[in-house]
Amino acid sequence: MLVNGRWVEKWQPVQASDDAGRFIRQASGFRHRIAADSGEGFAPERGRYVLYVAYICPWACRTLIALRLKGLEDAIEVRVVDPRLTEQGWAFSGELGSDLDDLEGAGYMHELYTRADPAYTGRATVPVLWDRARRTIVNNESADILQILNADFGALARNPIDLRPAALVDAIETANARLYADFNNGVYQAGFATTQAAYDEAVARVFDCLAWMDARLAGAEWLVGDRLTETDIRAFVTLVRFDLAYYGLFKCNLRPLSAYAGVMAYLRRLLAIPAFAGSVRAHHIKAGYYSIRALNPSGIVPAGPELDYL
Template sequence: MLVNGQWVEKWQPVQASDDKGRFIRQTSGFRHRIGAESAVGFATEAGRYVLYVAYICPWACRTLIALRLKGLEHAIEVRVVDPRLTDQGWAFTGELGTDLDDINGARYMHELYTRADPAYTGRATVPVLWDRARGTIVNNESADIVQILNSDFGALVRNTIDLRPAALLDAIEAANARLYADFNNGVYQAGFATTQAAYDEAVQRVFDALAWMDGQLANAQWLVGDQLTETDIRAFVTLIRFELAYYGLFKCNLRPLSAYPNVMAYLRRLLAMPAFADSVRAEHIKAGYYSIRALNPSGIVPAGPALDYL
């Protein structure tokens, strides 16, 4: 991570943990908005902003899906890092079909953070929404970036879908909170638990969340209301990684995904939409997760699983 702008640490996949061995995720550092929502003048312009992502990363892929759903590909360029974290964090290698950083000439993602703030302290995470005009980070919190894409680009959007409709906002926020705690972050808490008790507790919550989703989807197409919302994006990014990474590497193996038929049908429904399907690079997901040495010292990437929905 960066401390006062210096890269100080070999990457530690086990981030902070509390006194019970539970994994704790850091909070994001750049939280600006764009257009009328911006207090500091980040104007709504086509071609000005760049979205840096990793296809391994569920948080980054939320923003990619939102970008596609809103029809903003023409206005915001995307650059992709190598899915395998290095001692210096995310790298631009050009391997596995990823990008070199032709925008900033960076070799590592942390260079963008120190360019934005020479004294930055924190992890150099993806996603990052970058402003080419000022040479700085607008925002590095995926939940904010989804909101920015949903509502800050005004007439530039080519699809008027509203991912956070006002009438559903309370239900969306409630579902998001539950999904984040028990599912999106729950799988990480199971995978990175450093005590049996912390793992047992986390893995149970993960499967409780799957049961809850299966119930919600028994008579509904979407998790909230009768339209696609941000909540469906959040569910999807964890579901699509479930069998590729979390079931094996994170030991989320109480039951197979096929034990949740409504969830499976929902996953297939989402995958039928290009915005969702195009955000999935199974090779990146496997290469990235299985390169976490603390969980997989040999670095061997498994051959399977063969999935009929991919």
């Protein structure tokens, strides 16, 4: 991670643990919005912003899905890091279908963080919404970036879809809070738990949440309301990684996803939407997660599973 703008330690995935061995995720450091008149100076302009993502990363992929659902591909550039974590974090290698950073010339993601803030302290995470005009980070919190992409680019977005309709905001927030705590971050808390008790507690929450989604989806097409919302994007990014990585590497193996018929049908429905399917690179997901040496010292990437939905 970076301390006062210097890369100080080898990359290690356990961001922090509490006294009971529970994984704690770092808070994001750049939290600006895009607006013509906010006084922050980040106006919506075609070609000005870049979304830096990793196909392995569920937080990054939720922003990528939103970008494509909104039809912002022509307005915002996207660059993809190598899925394999290096000792200096995310790298632009040009390998495995990843990109070089031809826009800013960075070799590693952390260089963009120190360019934005020469004294930055924290982890150099993706996604990052980058401003080419001011050469700084607008925002590195995917929950914010989802809202920025949904609302802040106005007419630059080709598709009128609203992923956060005002009438559903409360229901979206309630569902998102549960999904984040028990599922999106719950699988990480199971995978990176350092005590049996912390793992047991996390894995139980993961499967309770799957049961909750399955019950909801038995009688509904979407998780909130009667339309596709950002909640479906949030659920999808963890569901599509479940069999590939979380079931094995993160020990979320109480039951396979196929035990949840409603969830499986929902996952297939979402995969039929190009913005969702286009965000999935199974080889990046496997290569990335299985390169986490703390969980997989040999670095061996498993051959399977063979999945009929990917």
